[in-house]
């Protein structure tokens with residue numbers, strides 16, 4: 001359990017941001033598929049990236065791989081192992097991983113010729129994967145459940161004889177993550193095209209690249225917690241974030257414009273983003289479609305709860321199948337602050353404006369979800385907060401509590 005309280009309601013801090021786990025995980029898979037002549041700078045030290053690194057180092061000598069809670073790692077490895085010319089593996093994870101659906105991806109891979117069986121419930125991990133090189137060059141996949149399935153197919157397309165054409169069915173969810181995969185592949189010299197109108201992705205076969213460097217940027221999803229702190233501080237509060245670029249491959253860089261609506265201005269100069277609170281929010285209701293940026297939903301709901309701003313969010317259909325059911329978790333834990341939210345359907349969340357936040361009498365539960373812990377922490381600018389199982393943050397941001405000491409009183 002960790003206890004948080006306000007240090008000084010006018011914030012002034014410099015934070016060296018943790019590195020992107022999404023970019024790191026793509027870099028590791030691509031480095032392995034494109035035969036190692038890739039140097040990665042600033043790899044993330046998150047649990048999820050470590051799990052992938054370990055799996056890629058050891059898969060040739062082991063027959064069971066356990067990736068814990070790491071969803072992206074699980075999905076990327078499923079496709080990676082399925083196209084290995086030989087070998088057989090059990091791919092498993094935490095109890096929660098066994099509740100996160102994988103059917104859409106397994107169906108697509110099976111149609112391509114992959115040999116995958118379910119060892120537990122149909123449609124869910126754990127999987128038994130038998131590698132094969134008899135893989136076809138075309139596949140269609142439902143694009144509305146998780147973009148991770150598609151990113152995984154895109155990357156392994158480089159190692160399929162004749163390349164791969166992927167047809168995307170239905171509305172594409174979490175699109176910026178596909179674009180991140182696309183740009184990282186393109187930067188490495190892989191022939192890749194995305195036609196968003198035709199919903200068609202084409203990958204050319206490529207098994208080797210010569211001497212390339214991949215620089216991993218800071219994590220914009222992690223930056224969202226610092227935005228929230230500034231938004232909840234006094235006017236004039238400021239945080240300088242180091243490690244982010246002016247233009248990013250990450251869709252969550254959109255938080256700049258989301259938080260601008262909540263009174264936080266962002267400016268870039270010599271490798272530093274400066275976030276400054278310039279006013280209290282003028283708007284009563286923040287209306288957003290978050291289908292492109294699902295990972296910042298919890299941050300925004302908590303920030304708005306602390307500011308008395310209402311919320312009308314759509315595009316949240318993926319939140320129920322992430323590290324926890326994030327819609328249910330938000331509802332339960334905000335209740336402890338006397339803030340009510342409504343979840344009228346699986347993809348919507350509504351919170352009335354001008355609700356008054358009160359000090360919670362109980363600790364905030366984190367549901368084994370790093371983003372629950374980090375999204376609720378900034379509310380300590382408004383009330384004393386205790387957070388259970390603070391260790392969950394290591395999934396994406398191991399140094400979070402240490403960094404937070406610059407802004408809040410953090411005690412055990």
Ligand SMILES: O=C(O)C1=C[C@@H](OP(=O)(O)O)[C@@H](O)[C@H](O)C1
Nearest residue numbers: 022072146147148174177295318
């Ligand atoms: O590809 C990625 O790195 C990710 C894609 C998103 O998942 P979905 O596509 O399942 O929404 C995101 O929520 C996750 O944290 C990371």
Ligand SMILES: C=C(OP(=O)(O)O)C(=O)O
Nearest residue numbers: 069070071072073295322
């Ligand atoms: C959803 C997330 O991760 P994953 O799906 O990779 O477990 C996340 O980091 O918020």
